[in-house]
Amino acid sequence: MAEKNKKVLQKKLSPEAYHELETVVGKRWISDKRSLVETYSKLSIEGMTFVRKHQKDETILPACVVLPETTEQVQQIVKICNHHKIPFFPFTNGQVFSCPTDDQPTLVLHMSRMNKVIRIDTDNMAATLQAYVDYAQLQAEAMKHGLWNGGTPLATSLCKLSSQFSFAGLWQTDLKYGLLNRNLVSVKMVLPDGKILETSSRCLPNAGDFWEYGPGPDLMGLQRGGAGSNGIVTEITVKLHPWTGGTSLPDVPHGRPSLVDVHDPRYDSPDPPQNHKLFWIEFEDFKTQIKTMREISHSGIAIGLNATGVYSAYYCSQTQEMTWERCRNRFFPAYNCYVILAGTTSKEQLVYEEKVLRRIVDRNGGRFLSENYKPEVLEALKPWNLDCIRHTSGYRMNRKMYASAWLPTGPFEVGVQTQNFWSDALNAFGECDITDRGGADDTPFLYALQRGRFSFAEVDNYPDPTDPAEIQKAAGYGIYGMARLVKEKVCPCLMAFLSVEPFTTMFPEIGKNQHLLFRKIRKVFDPKGVNAPGRQVYTEQEWKAVPPPLKGLVNKMREMVGLNAVE
């Protein structure tokens, strides 16, 4: 750990570059003040930036922050950065991947002024949004018209759709609607060299937003999963779907909290939206859970099907004490799933689908939570009634730092392997504050995707953010998981369809050698190497500059699982 009270000094842009940027956005929308840049330098769930904060690493401080208002301003800023060779990083809320990692003065483009819902096209069921629009905003506007986007990530206002585009965009309703990245129509983006790209049918002015590919090779596909390394999205058009749940979400019957009684669980007990029902099912063991989830997902019913296991101990607990107590007492079923039914076509659809669901569950020996069976658990799970549509309580995971997640994806059985590997990791490294070994003794968080074709699993751990040793241990879990998944050939990546460094280069088994192809792509789109350098893939030069301790850590994990070290 660095010496306490050692100052962390900020680099500065050249006066010339600063002046040019100021000319683009205006004096009010640019700043290089020390306390301001601090607020753009520590990410939320990326453990290594916490470690680097403890180490007082100056390279994660940007030199300057600029707030563009339009695509054209973004373009001008990017061109200035290319001219002056200033690495730049697009920023929405700063959860992951935004942190500057360069030794040179860097620029953050904070998209906070680009927060308008541009258009809800009800005839063609599409919505066009600026970069900073979040899911709550989109849903609020679309629901007025009997439409919605089809899903929610675990943190509605946290996630801006343009950023989630860099990932896959996981939703509670992936079963039917299948990820944000399956619901895109087009994007407008500024490429790393300052050209503006409009994809899909938008490439022809006035042609409208209807077709999501081409023309020719799918350039939008090159951006999906790109971690924002191939340009800055300034507008995004997404598909909309019929919504029968009302023009807004229902109010919680008990009313609203205040600072005096904020932790009263009755404020977290909404009813589901009209024409929607949630069912919670408990299983004896993991095998039965997976079998039943597979059957439900293949049956054609339901819009969402997910297993939450012990994770509800966070989302559905109003304090950390409640979380710990519920983990200790194994309050929530170890093996479970919840099913979201929607009466999209009619009320009869709900009745029919419930019959089908009950038949499947009964056949497999599952048990519904009800007023006659574990009603107290069912009551505690009530936040999900609205969270399944517009997730709000999910970030309670971050009461303790939500630092290291495994996000393997594949057939449902990937959940079993996740459990096994997680147990091995805990035995190898010991535990952080990880609730009650979620993912080892319980079901991992398990999403059913795309009508049961595959699933996505997640296990997390929660180190003490003030303890760098514990954070490094948590980071070790993450890298171990990646190594194990690659060694056992379970699935191609750890990060929900996304590859970022150091994993991209240090796991050449994936692709094979996909990092070499990514380098070529990066050179085409980003010849000066200024757009979020080193985020998705290192150049050869950047790879040489990676600190030996980081290479050493990853190689150590590789060797632990029987993979050779990477030079």
Next chain:
Amino acid sequence: MSDQKPESEKKFFEKTLEDYRDQVWGCARCNWCQNQWGWNVKNAQYSEVCPAFHEYRFFPYSGMGKMHIARALLEGDFDLEDVPELAEFIYTCTTCGACEMNCQRMQDKEPLKVNETLRALLVKSGKGPMPDHKKLISSVKSYDNPWMQPRTQRSRWARKINIKDAKKENCDTLFFVGCTTALDPTMAAVAQSTAEVLLRAGVDLGTLGKDELCCGSPIARIGDRDTFIALAKRNIERLNSLGISEIVTSCPGCYRAIRYDYAEIPGVPEINFKVYHSVEYIDRLIREERLLFNNEVPLKATWHDPCHLGRHCGIYEAPRNILKAIPGIEFMEKERIKDQSWCCGGGGGARTAFLDFAQVTAEKLIEEVKSTTDAEAIVTCCPFCEQNIGDALSRTEDPMGLIDLMTLVKKSLTS
């Protein structure tokens, strides 16, 4: 001695930044300090709740930003001397508590308290508060009110009302008027209406008149803890000596200070009376049928939840009950209400030091009322809200009405 106490046992006004170390390291960047609780969003343009972030768009203006700044200060990443801009970020905040509301509910963390502790640090180190705040503090020290008004002016509003002098006559209930209500001539009607309504209901009411002291709330919010604590001690001693059983105040700032803030000062006696805001008191009188409304007051009205009454202290339903009980009132809600209410912009010292920001915030409130309701008037019960919203309406010559709830109550009572 207080540094040795566990953080959990310390009262707020003895806490330092060190007591928030775990919290500031653990800020999740979840954005709920800036945004309306997700379930409640009905319009994209009203999805945000932090007036400062909404206006300035840089993160240091948000609760999250304050947490990160506090972390850096704690770790010595920079000193106060390195960041002369810091006071502007810290004081461009109305202390509305929307950030803490959602952060407490989500993360069990306290960004507003972190900000107020940062303010205390700035004041203690001479880097704060803002210049205009210093005038306010000086006024309180010299005149026992922040308006630089002589003490004798406090009782001007009551000249034509027969009300007991609580220092000289026994009374059960003290009407704690508050500095702004007592001294701002535009608020005199509020004080008069409140007193008349309570007297009409048979309440054994008295006031302190010119001997009322500032509750200290503006001083506490600005971060001058020493001045606030000294004032609080004087108030507690004076009020405890009166032999009253309860206080009723029409100012949410006074209500919060006396009812909650005083209890967060270490080593002071407890207050020996109950504390009510006028709206909860009137609501009870109505339910007890001690007040009867017979006069129609035809008006399409919406309620603005003052932050210190609603979000901070949980009084949401009482004013709504009153409005719904007054015949002729057609009550309608705007989008951001109760715990998610959009601040008027008038609190936390923001209006004193950053009037433009305060006014822009009020304008956004007015715009929200107009676009989400058919209301003819905004009804509220806070002198700071009424000053700031009133100024915004005057500045733009907006026909939207702004009415104190007590005025409506008085209007509707049986003659």
